[in-house]
Amino acid sequence: MLTISRELADKIIAHARQDHPDEACGVIAGPLGSDRPDRFIPMENAARSPTFYEFDSREHLKVWREMDDRDEEPVVIYHSHTMTEAYPSRTDISYANEPNAHYVLVSTREEATAELRSYRILAGNVTEEPVEITE
Amino acid sequence: MAIEVRIPTILRTYTGGAKVVETSGSTLGELIKNLDAAHAGIGERLVDGEALRRFVNVYLNDEDVRFLGGLETPVSDGDTVTVLPAVAGGSR
Numbered sequence: 491m492l493t494i495s496r497e498l499a500d501k502i503i504a505h506a507r508q509d510h511p512d513e514a515c516g517v518i519a520g521p522l523g524s525d526r527p528d529r530f531i532p533m534e535n536a537a538r539s540p541t542f543y544e545f546d547s548r549e550h551l552k553v554w555r556e557m558d559d560r561d562e563e564p565v566v567i568y569h570s571h572t573m574t575e576a577y578p579s580r581t582d583i584s585y586a587n588e589p590n591a592h593y594v595l596v597s598t599r600e601e602a603t604a605e606l607r608s609y610r611i612l613a614g615n616v617t618e619e620p621v622e623i624t625e
Numbered sequence: 626m627a628i629e630v631r632i633p634t635i636l637r638t639y640t641g642g643a644k645v646v647e648t649s650g651s652t653l654g655e656l657i658k659n660l661d662a663a664h665a666g667i668g669e670r671l672v673d674g675e676a677l678r679r680f681v682n683v684y685l686n687d688e689d690v691r692f693l694g695g696l697e698t699p700v701s702d703g704d705t706v707t708v709l710p711a712v713a714g715g716s717r
Contacts, residue, residue: 513715533712542715547682547689554709567712574716582714585680587635 492608506570520565568594586611639667654696680711
C-alpha cells in the first residue's frame with residue numbers, strides 16, 4: 491500500500507498536467523526505511539516525449555547524492571502517460587530498478603479527471619497496490 | 626591503487642550487500658573487468674559486448690562517462706565511480 495498526503499498527490503498530478511503532452515517524471519524522497527513519501531522532487535524528462543521519459547543523467551546523480559547525504563531513499567518514482575492508462579508498460583517494467591520504490595503512474599489522457607495509481611515492480615513482476623491519501 | 630565504486634541498491638546482490646567496494650584499473654573498461662572478477666556477474670549488468678549498456682549510468686566523479694570516453698575513460702587512484710541504473714520508461 492502507498493500512503494501519501496493529499497498535498498503530494500496533488501503535486502504529482504499538477505506536474506503531469508503542466509508537462510502534458512510530454513510525459514512528466516519525478517521522485518518523492520523519504521527517510522530511509524520509513525516508506526513515507528516526504529520531499530517532492532520533480533525531475534526533467536530528458537527525452538521530452540509524449541511516449542517516453544528518462545531522467546537527465548546529471549540531475550539523476552545530483553538528486554541521488556542528495557538523498558544519500560540526507561539518509562533518504564526514493565520512496566515514490568512517478569511518471570505520467572499522456573494517451574494511455576495509468577498502468578506500467580513493458581518499458582516501465584524493464585527499467586524499474588529501484589526495488590524499494592512505489593511506482594506511481596498518472597494518466598493525463600482525460601482533461602477533467604486524473605488517474606493516479608501505484609505499483610510495486612520487482613524482477614519484472616507488477617503488483618498494483620491501494621493508494622491511501624491522507625489529509 | 627584504490628578506486629571507490631558506489632553500487633546501486635539493485636546491484637548489491639553481487640557485492641554481498643555492500644554499497645561501496647574498492648577496485649583498480651587504468652581505464653573504466655579494465656575497472657569493470659576487475660570488478661567482475663571480484664563480484665561475478667556484475668560485469669554483464671554494466672557492459673553489453675564492447676559498450677556500456679544504454680540504460681545504465683556510470684559516472685567518474687561528477688561526470689557521466691558517456692561525455693568522457695565511455696569504457697576508454699582513464700581512471701586513477703582516488704577516483705570515485707558511481708553506477709546508477711537509468712530511471713526511464715514510457716507508454717509502451
